[in-house]
Amino acid sequence: MILDLDIGNTLSKWRLKDSVSSEIRSRGAVWTREEWRPGADIPDLDIVDTVRISSVARRSVLAQTEQLLKDRVGAVHVARSTREALGVTNGYVEPGRLGVDRWMGALAGYQLAGASCTVDCGSAITIDFVLPGGRHLGGYILPGLRLMKESLKLGTRNVAIDPDSEADELLAPGRRTVEAVNHGIYMAAVSAVNRIYSEVCDREGVALPMLVTGGDARVVSRGIRVPHAIWPDMVYAGLEACFPLTAAERAGRMAGAPVPPRPVALEKIRAALAFSMLL
Ligand SMILES: Nc1ncnc2c1ncn2[C@@H]1O[C@H](COP(=O)(O)OP(=O)(O)O)[C@@H](O)[C@H]1O
Ligand SMILES: CC(C)(COP(=O)(O)O)[C@@H](O)C(=O)NCCC(=O)O
Ligand SMILES: [K+]
Incomplete structure (x- = not known):
């Protein structure tokens, strides 16, 4: 199972996607602010083999989440804003500063x-x-x-x-x-x-x-x-395009x-x- 995380300033959204069928199995959201508790607020990691993350929350939230996941899950992909990707050139003077x-x-x-x-x-x-x-x-x-x-x-x-x-x-x-x-x-x-x-x-x-x-x-x-x-x-579709894992994603189909x-x-x-x- 793939765990996708979209950590925003208000809500941290997650969804579980089947690595074989590409179907979305479940999804949810938790508050990002003070109440965010890495570990308690994300789904059962035993069934997860890969995680993909887009995060604009405080650096410490991402660091904590990443650490927790790396201990438990095989592969963790964290998206970053780059100068160029998938045929798109980033318009920012400092591309890394564009919200991911x-x-x-x-x-x-x-x-x-x-x-x-x-x-x-x-x-x-x-x-x-x-x-x-x-x-x-x-x-x-x-x-x-x-x-x-x-x-x-x-x-x-x-x-x-x-x-x-x-x-x-x-x-x-x-x-x-x-x-x-x-x-x-x-x-x-x-x-x-x-x-x-x-x-x-x-x-x-x-x-x-x-x-x-x-x-x-x-x-x-x-x-x-x-x-x-x-x-x-x-x-999430941006994460699929950057880190394609399922057959559908490799064929360019975004859920x-x-x-x-x-x-x-x-x-x-x-x-x-x-x-x-x-x-
Ligand atoms: N059930 C909900 N819970 C919280 N916010 C909601 C809800 N439904 C709509 N909203 C609105 O959506 C915004 C959060 O949207 P979201 O795209 O998740 O933000 P972010 O990515 O910045 O965390 C809130 O600021 C609020 O205006
Ligand atoms: C502009 C944002 C705060 C929007 O975040 P969101 O509303 O999705 O939580 C985020 O993309 C961000 O922190 N961007 C960095 C600054 C920039 O994009 O220039
Ligand atoms: K936004």
Whole structure:
């Protein structure tokens, strides 16, 4: 069995994947912050032969986890952001400083669609661009929905945005504090995603397929105006591409990959951008 770990700033996600059939056998998540207890919070290691890790948590969390796993499991692969991988060149001045979850997303997006705008809605919302040909441009980092809400300190943090709300409702003026905050941060997030996507496509002269992942992917997706696909396992897909182990992975098939979204024509993106500037 393969154990895949995606350690984010809020949640540490894990899944067990069958090395033979490539099926996902089980999955879960635990809080990354203080409560993270390597050893207690991850599944039964006796059945695991290989581990793959993407981690952006504190260095000590990764070091502890790695140590624990190395004592118990045959092979442990830890993903790193590099200058180049799988046909993609990292746009960062110092490639190693790009969050490895973003790098995994960029690699997975490129493998799937040959170019991509990857939107990862977690503790932070990150938006990364890879052009046809594999040039990663770099990207954008903004606070995620939960962080934006916490920063306001208005006592509304425990009232989450209902992921089933319609975008129209979420964009209406709030009539109570919780509503005003939820709608405000939602507007901040989705308008940034919509605008950044249009600006970069316009600038680069190419309409890119958009892929959305992370804990808030579903709710953010409702406010995104351009065609896109949600890909919950996108970071894991980057791990599969970097460290292929199963027959399916060696053949380039990534678990849970969506049908690549077909972007709208560049002219339409440009027209919408020009129009929005007039208002
Ligand atoms: N059941 C949940 N538990 C915790 N956070 C959730 C849950 N559902 C959605 N979220 C949202 O998802 C975010 C965490 O998403 P995730 O992509 O796992 O983040 P990270 O990779 O930064 O740890 C939280 O900040 C929160 O806004
Ligand atoms: C930007 C991030 C905090 C996002 O992390 P996440 O929200 O997925 O927990 C992470 O990718 C990170 O620590 N990056 C290093 C800085 C950078 O990418 O420039
Ligand atoms: K993120």
